[in-house]
Amino acid sequence: MTIESAICDLVLFLDPAGLCRQGVAMSFKGYDPGDFYDELFTESGTPRPEAAVLIERIESLSMENLMLRQQAAQNTLFKMGVTFNVYSDAQGAEKVFPFDVVPRIISGRDWQWLEQGLQQRIIALNCFLDDIYNEQKIIADGIIPRATVESASGFLPPCKGLKPPQGVWCHITGTDLVRDRQGSWYVLEDNLRCPSGVSYVLENRTVMKSSFPSLFEALDIKAVDDYPGQLLETLRGLAPDNISDPMVVLLTPGSFNSAYFEHSFLAQQMGITLVEGCDLVVDDGYVKMRTTKGLCKVDVIYRRIDDDFIDPMVFRADSMLGVPGLMEVYRQGRVAIANAPGTGIADDKLVYAYVPQMIRYYLDEEQIIPNVPTYFCEDEKQQAHILANLDSLVVKATDASGGYGMLIGSQSSKKEQDEFAQKIKTNPRGYIAQPTLCLSRVPTLIDHSFQGRHVDLRPFILYGQEKTPYVNPGGLTRVALKAGSLVVNSSQGGGSKDTWVVNT
Numbered sequence: 001m002t003i004e005s006a007i008c009d010l011v012l013f014l015d016p017a018g019l020c021r022q023g024v025a026m027s028f029k030g031y032d033p034g035d036f037y038d039e040l041f042t043e044s045g046t047p048r049p050e051a052a053v054l055i056e057r058i059e060s061l062s063m064e065n066l067m068l069r070q071q072a073a074q075n076t077l078f079k080m081g082v083t084f085n086v087y088s089d090a091q092g093a094e095k096v097f098p099f100d101v102v103p104r105i106i107s108g109r110d111w112q113w114l115e116q117g118l119q120q121r122i123i124a125l126n127c128f129l130d131d132i133y134n135e136q137k138i139i140a141d142g143i144i145p146r147a148t149v150e151s152a153s154g155f156l157p158p159c160k161g162l163k164p165p166q167g168v169w170c171h172i173t174g175t176d177l178v179r180d181r182q183g184s185w186y187v188l189e190d191n192l193r194c195p196s197g198v199s200y201v202l203e204n205r206t207v208m209k210s211s212f213p214s215l216f217e218a219l220d221i222k223a224v225d226d227y228p229g230q231l232l233e234t235l236r237g238l239a240p241d242n243i244s245d246p247m248v249v250l251l252t253p254g255s256f257n258s259a260y261f262e263h264s265f266l267a268q269q270m271g272i273t274l275v276e277g278c279d280l281v282v283d284d285g286y287v288k289m290r291t292t293k294g295l296c297k298v299d300v301i302y303r304r305i306d307d308d309f310i311d312p313m314v315f316r317a318d319s320m321l322g323v324p325g326l327m328e329v330y331r332q333g334r335v336a337i338a339n340a341p342g343t344g345i346a347d348d349k350l351v352y353a354y355v356p357q358m359i360r361y362y363l364d365e366e367q368i369i370p371n372v373p374t375y376f377c378e379d380e381k382q383q384a385h386i387l388a389n390l391d392s393l394v395v396k397a398t399d400a401s402g403g404y405g406m407l408i409g410s411q412s413s414k415k416e417q418d419e420f421a422q423k424i425k426t427n428p429r430g431y432i433a434q435p436t437l438c439l440s441r442v443p444t445l446i447d448h449s450f451q452g453r454h455v456d457l458r459p460f461i462l463y464g465q466e467k468t469p470y471v472n473p474g475g476l477t478r479v480a481l482k483a484g485s486l487v488v489n490s491s492q493g494g495g496s497k498d499t500w501v502v503n504t
Helices: 003-014 049-059 061-077 108-132 144-150 198-211 212-217 227-237 259-268 326-331 343-347 354-365 378-387 414-426
Strands: 083-085 092-096 101-109 173-175 176-179 185-189 246-252 273-275 279-282 285-291 294-297 299-303 335-340 392-396 406-408 431-435 441-446 447-457 460-462 476-480 496-502
Touching: 003 108, 049 212, 061 092, 061 101, 061 198, 061 441, 101 108, 101 198, 101 441, 101 447, 108 185, 108 246, 108 343, 108 354, 108 460, 108 496, 198 212, 198 227, 198 259, 198 476, 198 496, 227 246, 227 259, 227 285, 227 299, 227 335, 246 259, 259 273, 279 326, 285 326, 326 335, 378 414, 406 414, 441 476
Parallel strands: 101 496, 246 273, 246 299, 299 335
Antiparallel strands: 083 092, 173 460, 176 185, 176 447, 279 285, 285 294, 392 406, 392 431, 441 447, 447 476, 476 496
16 A cells, blocks of 8 residues: 555545535644654654655544544543542542543664563563562672662562572563653663553554554554463463463452452453452462352462462461462462562662672673663762752652652752652652653643653563563553643643554
8 A cells, every 4th residue: 555545544544524625634734843843743843754654644634533533542441441530639539541542653773672671671670579579689799789678668579589480570561761952861760569550552543443444454564463472371371380271360459459450451451350359268278269150269369469468378477469378389389470579679669779799790781772861869978969959859758659759850849849858868768869850741732732741661471381571562652731831640630642663
């Protein structure tokens, strides 16, 4: 199919009334990329090579037509149940995850580099987890301080001596990436405990394929929809004793969890059973699932509950979400758990700062994708610098997520800065600081016009029996929908876009 015929087909699909052909086609004229790196346009306002076809198609449509497609896409996602719960909402209402119909595009060359960097990072972090809960060579050799590790809330002493199947701890990872003003990529943070968001990647793609079918034919866009199959293969490969047809279940905290939609979606896509802690029991040395036909042995658990709640006999005694005795069965190698308990230490933002050293220590390589420069509040000199520059730095709680426990200095008041200064002085281990990056932007439909909005990217990485981790092409692009905002989290008013990796 030629570019011209693809454009014609797309216009006919999205504009049956012929509005575009009546001379009311819209334009990006007047769109201002601003003093930021724009993912679709260069500084001069010309489309980037990988985005040229997309821009041409969009400009052939009327704004009214595109807004109709935007609303139709949002309605479709709502009907599909693509919602989330916000814990801070007193009413506990389900909310629709806002979606923008203008995709984010990543060139094939950029993606190849990112893929290599993410694979390198996951392998090194896995080495760190296996080491830190066993021989602790990296501490003995002075690469990372013992206090940094043992003071982390995610470090779990009961996990010492664990030996997960194939030596893999982090089977599913969501790594947050950002681009700065020059277009350089950085790793913002790691999510190895219970990373969420891949369901939005898959559902966003389904909706975009329905809205822009000819565009997908004209562009060589890497597919993302094999993720459930890849995930199931990863989980099945963990089964004890090389069982040929293992019983795999997804353990959820329940329908009130913010990511429950994703839990049920992934279970359905993989064809496995969605269970809660009360559905499982330890019997005769094995984990078993209650069914109408009696107890059924479980071989692999894809857990979507935090470590502390997995087993009340080992961690939090008040947990009603886990399975009493589960950890002992896991230690005996009679059930596999993904991700392995204890992986949460890698999510700690102080531990994050040592990943470049981990890569050198375990892999004898230099880091491919750099970290964001990070200041330690524990260090007296660095703390003094942080306190003197709170108006220009980003301060983060080392064990927080979801955009909480954070100060964006350039957008904060003097009162907020003073409050964080006191928090840092009281608990220096609990905070790190980073320079405020001018995050890249993507044109976004706001009030019937294109406006630049800041974005980040969360690719999803699977690590199982294969020596090379699998990186799903693209990932979840989260958008800060509020003008000027740098906070992309859905709980803080963010939305999402489809992410297209194109071979250009």
